[in-house]
Amino acid sequence: WDIAGDIDDLVESFGEDGSVGLPIQGSIFNKVIDGAQRSCLTIRSGASGTGKTRNAVADACLLAFPLRYNGATAQWEQVGSNQKVLFIITEQTDKQIKKMILAYLADMNESKFKYGKFTPEEKKILEQAKHVMKEYSSNFILIRIPNPTIELVKTKVREKVLLHDIGYVFYDYIFIGPALLNEFRGFGVRNDEVLLMMATALKDLAVELDVCVFTSTQVNANVDNNTNIRNESALAGGRSTINKADNGAIMARPTKEELETL
DSSP: OOTTTTHHHHHHHTTSTTSSOBOOSOHHHHHHHTSBOTTOEEEEEEOTTSOHHHHHHHHHHHHHOSOEEETTTTEEEOOSOOOOEEEEESSSOHHHHHHHHHHHHHTOOGGGGGTTOOOHHHHHHHHHHHHHHHHTGGGEEEEEOSSOOHHHHHHHHHHHHHHHTOOEEEEOOOOOOHHHHHHTTTTTOOHHHHHHHHHHHHHHHHHHHTOEEEEEEOBOTTSTTOOSOOOGGGBTTOGGGGGGOSEEEEEOOOOHHHHHHO
16 A cells, blocks of 8 residues: 555544444543444453443443433433444343343333332333334344354354444353354364454454444453452453453452542
8 A cells, every 4th residue: 555645535534423433331431442433342351240241231222222211300311322233142131131221221220120019100111111122123133142153153243234234243241162162172272362263253343344343251350359450461261362452441349449549
């Protein structure tokens, strides 16, 4: 390439659509990663129970649904982007994800769903949330791959993105399952190399299909007690997993010292 070729057009394009991605949750985090940018891979890592899947579902909802109920104002508000989203789950059931979506739209704590005891007003809000889910159901495409391989994930993502014109892909989280190990049987590949190859495949899909990809990984047992800045050394299975990511974040419970600072 001629490095000066089209340089005028490049400068003119600064600030146009695509320079910054559509917003996701958290104004600070959103500012740091410039939103949900196309062709980018974001990896969020955290221990079990820190909300990796719930955060991903909420971000996916913010991109997929243009409406959400606000409990503080008691009104439905136009908050969201009305985009096509693919959400790939590995361990959860579809009912678990649907409850998270409903809780997001109704601005209601999901624990209320356990007992089904709602006030008349809450019942009304849930009915409205159900209507929103049905109206925009084509924006949130949910599939389950319980025992993923790299080739299977590639095939499914390409198929859904091309069929439904999807711009945003959420892959629940990267882990080593029996099928993934079997894919590399006999090649002498280490576990950390397998995790890196899955992350590489997701990044390649992001660039190839011009989609934004979010995923997550597990962290080691010491991350919550770490008083230093948490970095890639906190990742479980090998720090090289993050090598192909454009953005990386560690989700951890705050230490006593951090809470005192806050």
